[in-house]
Amino acid sequence: MANGVVEGIAIDRSFWEERSRYRGILSWILSTDHKRIGILYLSSMIVFFLVAVGIGVLMRLEMISPGETIVSAQTYNQLFTLHGMIMIFLFIIPGIPAVFGNFFLPLQIGAKDVAFPRLNLLSWWLYMLGACLALLSLFVGNGPADTGWTFYAPYSIRTGTNVTIAVIAGFILGFSSILTGLNFLTTIHRLRAPGMKWFRMPLFVWSLYATGWIQILATPILGITLALIVVERVLGVGIFDPAKGGDPVLYQHLFWIYSHPAVYIMVLPAMGVISEIIPTFVRRTIFGYKMIAFSSMAIAFVGYLVWGHHMYTSGISDTSRMAFSFLTFLVAIPSAVKVFNWLATMYKGSIDFQPPFLYGISFMFLFTIGGLTGLILGALATDIHVHDTYFVVAHFHYTMFGGAGFIFFAALHYWGPKMFGRMYNKKLSYYAWGLLFVGFNTLYMSMFILGYKGMPRRYYYYLPEFHNLQVSATVGSWILVAGILLMFGNLIYGFWKGEKASQNPWGGTTLEWQVATPPPLENFHKIPVVETEPYDHRHKFREVK
Amino acid sequence: MNHTAELIMEKHHDPVGARIGMWLFLFTELLLFGGLFLLYAIYLHNHPEDFHYGSSHLNQFVGALNTIILLTSSLTMVLSVAMLQRRKENLAVLFLVLTFLLGAFFLLNKYFEWSAKISHGLYPGSDVLLSRSYGEVLFFGLYYVMTGLHALHVLIGMVVMLFLLRFVTKKRAKVAALLPADLEQFQGKRLYLADEQGRRIWESEPLGDSVREVAVVVDGVRTKEHWKANVIKFENAGLYWHLVDIIWIFLFPLFYLIAM
Amino acid sequence: MEKEQTVHENVHIGTYVMVWLALLMLTGLTVTVAGLNLQSFAIVVAIFIAGLKSTLVLNYFMHIKYESPIFRNMVLVVIVTIAIIIGLTFVDISFR
Known part of the structure; x- marks a missing residue:
């Protein structure tokens, strides 16, 4: 065989250079290699993310003064709908699982690919189809939907804007998400390397397992809810429309039965990534491995019990408001279990403040603020006061952007060198982090205060007393965007032209660091046999730099 | 030549993995209908009399007949799978065709x-229906959506059966294929088939530069690998068909049997 | 592993036919019961019989009885999830 194996490391071509029966772009968009599909997701996702960031900046710019600044009220409604739809359905829900899960799940469990590679490619195609439909809704008919990303009935049934196309796009994106979850669950059940017992799996894999179950068991509810909106609009069936006897609150029930578990689709994989990053940079095994693994499953489960806390003011019964409020507090338990275990892992560790670690622990800081303000919103009495204000917007962005978003960046810094084989400029990524962190807090902390003072979300006009804080939020958005652009610029340049990255630049102990950088097409020439816990730092690994 | 080209034999089959994947997919179907059952339960709770009255417009006989048809088709489906597992391809085809016909009969x-x-004016959005009570409008809305979605699933199942029919009757075996990565060196060379003594029994034209894959394919045979792959496909299609049956088992009493 | 892959080949054809007959009988039963005037109890009986029928289909036609326990457990998780969703929604609906 021409392809030699040195110390278990395959030295043949990386997956970047691998030739298949197709050439050029076709060798990418028709590839069933999980790594290429991960890169496909990453590149398309960054484009959508930047578009949605652009829309967000426009919204903030509009709010810099009361009344019309740059766009009309109707356009503003469409902008916040688009911002939410793109960020949620095209970036943060598929985000970490589709990019890093696809790329690293098989590597971390010692498999050559996922269980159903062709289905995996289909997921990406469905994702792109959904994205194209969402794009189409901008240019045909009466312009993009103006309902907010939640498509609440009955307005979504009556509005003349392109709700039908947007909702079909959501349905297709849901299908894509389901197929990814299905693939991961089967992969984890069937393709673990010999010796990789359930409790030897890296915690990122555990978090993907919990996420996969949510994707399977929650997404179909969104599918049927969105399908019903289409059926009501197109065929005139009466389900949610009060003019036909329907109960619009039931739409909210069904919508949140999916969309609350969906926030755990967004944040659980992020918790998995940080459980990888922390042991690597403190050179210690993770504290409370089993508890972190179980808490992922517990969050997935409890996530099904709390959707009603989105509906305290929708007219649901008092009994259920109290029940949902009580159940909501349960989420804090497994979340806190994780945070304390991460802290205990760092205790007395030799912490190495590399960029991935910095981005990673800012998650802990920001997510804790998001989580604690979540308790204010989960408590029935206080929620009535801040309901549907900027407070909710700020809370959501602290958990989703400060949580999942920052971890997406952390994962890019952590695993990017492995994916692309090149290292970015570390100094610049510290500067970018500084801008991100300052901008983020300026923007959303202003929103917390605004919301607390009573500024309602999605409003186009506001009272003069909110002006100063609106300005500071807008200035924060500029700093934030500067940070995002610097970070992506640095990463893209680094991954394209930077110096070559070593096989294990951070001294990680999981299996993905034992293959070449970037990994070869078939990942492992010989499937490894796993004999240790995932974060065993006692054996010093090859080239730690 | 062997040291540069690797032969990929037939793909690795994991029947258990395939079944896990299929079951997970079925779960999503269950939850899809679960959302509708939830709506049904709530609206029945809110408008019990209207639902009972709406149900009295439905034809119990047709409903029961369709139940029997679908249950029988589930039997023929499981028999088709069982026959294929026993490698009786012709009987498997017979039962599959029967299942398909029963599905068509149902539709x-x-x-x-x-x-x-x-024709009685009872369709979504019609004036006749909208002049009725709210509960009846909802009942017929759910009736059309739920039985319609179910019928769509029956139709999809039948399309799947057509594919199965093609897979099981196809007699062609890909015995071996060459790794695409190594093919560039083969440009302009000839491939030949050799018997065990190394005598050339057949030789190809020189390969062009557009050839991206070289495979040895034999027509007119059914290999064991081919059969194994088909068993997986039949089993999974069967699971899907039974799930469609289970959903009907619930739809039938909920719509046809609650009349008073 | 080989064992779990081939296990359903041992299911007797007669078993399938018996299950089918049982399903037909249960269908007859549920139609008959619907003819009696059980008022609000009727829906409970109908759901119960439908549950019995689907248990038969799941266990025999879909081979859950013969599969490794992981399949049965997964099905249970799904049923519990649907039950939770319906139950919690009714906490709202029935106290409104």
Whole structure:
């Protein structure tokens, strides 16, 4: 065989250079290699993310003064709908699982690919189809939907804007998400390397397992809810429309039965990534491995019990408001279990403040603020006061952007060198982090205060007393965007032209660091046999730099 | 030549993995209908009399007949799978065709049933329906959506059966294929087949530069690998068909049998 | 592993036919019961019989009885999830 194996490391071509029966772009968009599909997701996702960031900046710019600044009220409604739809359905829900899960799940469990590679490619195609439909809704008919990303009935049934196309796009994106979850669950059940017992799996894999179950068991509810909106609009069936006897609150029930578990689709994989990053940079095994693994499953489960806390003011019964409020507090338990275990892992560790670690622990800081303000919103009495204000917007962005978003960046810094084989400029990524962190807090902390003072979300006009804080939020958005652009610029340049990255630049102990950088097409020439816990730092690994 | 080219034999099959994947997919179907059952339960709770009255417009006989048809088709489906597992391909095809016909019969009944309702003006958004009580509007809304979605699933199942039919009757075996990565060195060379003594029994034209894959394919045979792959496909299609059956098992009493 | 892959080949054809007959009988039963005037109890009986029928289909036609326990457990998780969703929604609906 021409392809030699040195110390278990395959030295043949990386997956970047691998030739298949197709050439050029076709060798990418028709590839069933999980790594290429991960890169496909990453590149398309960054484009959508930047578009949605652009829309967000426009919204903030509009709010810099009361009344019309740059766009009309109707356009503003469409902008916040688009911002939410793109960020949620095209970036943060598929985000970490589709990019890093696809790329690293098989590597971390010692498999050559996922269980159903062709289905995996289909997921990406469905994702792109959904994205194209969402794009189409901008240019045909009466312009993009103006309902907010939640498509609440009955307005979504009556509005003349392109709700039908947007909702079909959501349905297709849901299908894509389901197929990814299905693939991961089967992969984890069937393709673990010999010796990789359930409790030897890296915690990122555990978090993907919990996420996969949510994707399977929650997404179909969104599918049927969105399908019903289409059926009501197109065929005139009466389900949610009060003019036909329907109960619009039931739409909210069904919508949140999916969309609350969906926030755990967004944040659980992020918790998995940080459980990888922390042991690597403190050179210690993770504290409370089993508890972190179980808490992922517990969050997935409890996530099904709390959707009603989105509906305290929708007219649901008092009994259920109290029940949902009580159940909501349960989420804090497994979340806190994780945070304390991460802290205990760092205790007395030799912490190495590399960029991935910095981005990673800012998650802990920001997510804790998001989580604690979540308790204010989960408590029935206080929620009535801040309901549907900027407070909710700020809370959501602290958990989703400060949580999942920052971890997406952390994962890019952590695993990017492995994916692309090149290292970015570390100094610049510290500067970018500084801008991100300052901008983020300026923007959303202003929103917390605004919301607390009573500024309602999605409003186009506001009272003069909110002006100063609106300005500071807008200035924060500029700093934030500067940070995002610097970070992506640095990463893209680094991954394209930077110096070559070593096989294990951070001294990680999981299996993905034992293959070449970037990994070869078939990942492992010989499937490894796993004999240790995932974060065993006692054996010093090859080239730690 | 062997040291540069690797032969990829038939793909690795994991029947258990395939079944896990299929079951997970079925779970999503269950939850899809679960959302509708939830709506049904709530609206029944809110408008019990209207639902009972709405149900009395439905034809119990057609509903029961369709139940029997679908249950029988589940039997023929499971028999088709069992026959293929025992490698009796012809019997498997026979039972598969029977299942397909029963599915078609079910849809035909459904068509006549819906036509009758529509000719009475009972369809979504019609003036006749909207002049009725809220509960009845909801009942018929759910009736059309749930039985319609179910019928769509029956139709999809039948399309899947057509594919199965093609897979099981196809007699062609890909015995071996060459790794695409190594093919560039083969440009302009000839491939030949050799017997065990190394005598050339057949030789190809020189390969062009557009050849991206070289495979040895034999027509007119059914290999064991081929059969194994088909068993997986039949089993999974069967699971899907039974799930469609289970959903009907619930739809039937909920719509046809609650009349008073 | 080989064992779990081939296990359903041992299911007797007669078993399938018996299950089918049982399903037909249960269908007859549920139609008959619907003819009696059980008022609000009727829906409970109908759901119960439908549950019995689907248990038969799941266990025999879909081979859950013969599969490794992981399949049965997964099905249970799904049923519990649907039950939770319906139950919690009714906490709202029935106290409104």
